[in-house]
Amino acid sequence: MRHIGLHQPPPDAAWITKANQLLAQLGAAPDAATRNAIIDANSAVWGDIKQWLLSLSHHKCWFSEAKDCFSHWDVEHYRPKKSARDADGTEHEGYWWLAFDWRNLRICGNAGNRKKGTYFPLRAGCPRCAAHGDLRHEDPQLLDPVDPDDPALISFNLEGRAIPAPHVTEGWEKSRVEYSVERYNLDFPPLMDKRKAVWANCWEQIQRYLTELRRYHADVTNGIARESYKQALRALREMICDDKELSAVARACVLSSGDSRVIGILQST
Secondary structure, three states: OOOOOOOOOOOOHHHHHHHHHHHHHHHHOOOHHHHHHHHHHOOHHHHOOHHHHHHHOOOOOOOOOOOOOOOOEEEEEOOOOOEEEOOOOOEEEOOHHHOOOHHHEEEEEHHHHHHHOOEOOEOOOOOOOOOOOOHHHOOEOOOOOOOOOOHHHEEEOOOOOEEEOOOOOOHHHHHHHHHHHHHOOOOOHHHHHHHHHHHHHHHHHHHHHHHHHHHHHHOOOOHHHHHHHHHHHHHHHHHHOOOOOOHHHHHHHHHHOOOHHHHHHHHHO
C-alpha cells in the first residue's frame, strides 16, 4: 500500500455537478428505500471517473498495489454507501450522503472489494457518524490509502505476506493492519506469489550492489565493479518508484537489509 494523494486536481467539473445533483436527491429522499433506489439507479456514475481514479495510482489497486493479479478494477466506497457492518456483522445505516462524493471513492481489485463488502468497523466506543456528521470523530479499523499515515503501518516479508510494519507495536494499530489484511484479502495467493518474486529480485539486486561495491572499494581502478554496483542501484531505484507494481514490497525488502547504504537508496528516490 502506498499513499494516494486524493486532494489533487478534482474530477471533471461536469461529473462533480452530476454527483452533487444526485447527492441533493439523496438528501431530499424521505426514507432509506428511496435513497437506495437512487443509488442503485445511478451505479454507473462511479465508473465514469474510474480512469481518473486509476491515474492517481499509476493504474494500480490502491490497497494491494497490484496491476493485474488482483482481478479487474472496482470503484470502491471506503465508507459503504447503503449499510455498514461491524466486524461481528452488526449492521448500521450506510454513509449514503457520501455515495457520490468522489473523496470517498477508491480503486480496488475485485478480489479485495468482494471480500470487504460492506464491513466498516470502528474502534470500540467510537461514535458512528449520522448523516453529514463530522467524520473526524470516527476511528476506522480499515486502513485507508488516502490517509498519509496508514500505508506506513503495513509491511511485507520474504514469504509475500502482508504484516504490521516493524515499528507497529501498539495494539489498536496492529489490529488495524491485521484486520485490513483479512478484509481487503491482501494475502490473496496470486498476490503473495507476485510479492515473493518482487522480493527475490530486489534481494538479488541488493546483494549484487553490496558485492560489487566491496570489489570497487578494494580496487578503485575496477571500472567494471563500479558500473556493476551502479546498475544494481538503478535497478533498485526503479523497483521502489511509486509507479512500479508492488513498490512497497521492494521498499520493505530494502529496509529489511539493515544496511545503511542500502536503506539510503530510499532517501534518494
